[in-house]
Amino acid sequence: DGGITQSPKYLFRKEGQNVTLSCEQNLNHDAMYWYRQDPGQGLRLIYYSQIVNDFQKGDIAEGYSVSREKKESFPLTVTSAQKNPTAFYLCASSIRGTGVLEQYFGPGTRLTVT
Amino acid sequence: QKEVEQDPGPLSVPEGAIVSLNCTYSNSAFQYFMWYRQYSRKGPELLMYTYSSGNKEDGRFTAQVDKSSKYISLFIRDSQPSDSATYLCAMSGETQGAQKLVFGQGTRLTINP
Numbered sequence: 001d002g003g004i005t006q007s008p009k010y011l012f013r014k015e016g017q018n019v020t021l022s023c024e025q026n027l028n029h030d031a032m033y034w035y036r037q038d039p040g041q042g043l044r045l046i047y048y049s050q051i052v053n054d055f056q057k058g059d060i061a062e063g064y065s066v067s068r069e070k071k072e073s074f075p076l077t078v079t080s081a082q083k084n085p086t087a088f089y090l091c092a093s094s095i096r097g098t099g100v101l102e103q104y105f106g107p108g109t110r111l112t113v114t
Numbered sequence: 115q116k117e118v119e120q121d122p123g124p125l126s127v128p129e130g131a132i133v134s135l136n137c138t139y140s141n142s143a144f145q146y147f148m149w150y151r152q153y154s155r156k157g158p159e160l161l162m163y164t165y166s167s168g169n170k171e172d173g174r175f176t177a178q179v180d181k182s183s184k185y186i187s188l189f190i191r192d193s194q195p196s197d198s199a200t201y202l203c204a205m206s207g208e209t210q211g212a213q214k215l216v217f218g219q220g221t222r223l224t225i226n227p
Binding site: 004031035040041042043044045048058090092094098101103105106107108 | 120121129155156157158160163165202204213214215217218219220
């Protein structure tokens with residue numbers, strides 16, 4: 001089955017610790033995205049990548065970092081510099097091209113930092 | 115002011131009712147308009163998309179875009195309990211490469227049997 005996997009589903013960390021969220025896709029998509037979802041705020045773009053070894057900041061990149069060493073993988077690190085890290089994190093991917101590009105979303109990781 | 119505004123609800127209607135979900139936006143550059151459905155604790159999935167102004171129908175769902183008013187709608191006819199979910203509008207003006215979507219806040223919809 002083709003799709004996007006995110007692990008773990010739930011993650012708990014202490015304040016001050018960095019944490020890395022996994023995102024893997026087997027859809028052969030070039031573009032990948034990370035969003036954060038908070039209650040009442042919809043989805044906000046953190047980082048996105050159009051091709052391997054290249055990525056761009058989204059609207060709320062501060063306190064986050066990413067890498068794109070393989071086409072299938074786009075891990076997100078939530079650093080201790082992120083002031084409000086508790087949120088639902090969604091990874092997505094799409095083909096690269098023009099026009100409407102359907103983004104396929106993973107099941108998400110709920111991160112709680114205390 | 116947010117680029118995309120969507121009434122977060124919650125919206126609760128009886129089974130069989132017609133549901134209207136709406137978004138307004140401020141960026142005139144948006145050309146692509148999408149509706150995503152998100153079930154509880156799941157990732158969103160694309161329901162419908164429309165390019166520029168006009169209507170698009172897919173079964174019980176109709177998407178409308180009025181670019182002159184910067185207003186989009188999703189209508190659900192003969193609503194079913196399985197339609198209970200959060201509906202997110204999304205918009206984009208990008209035409210190349212990765213598509214940067216701007217999402218509304220999402221409207222939580224409950225269809226009561």
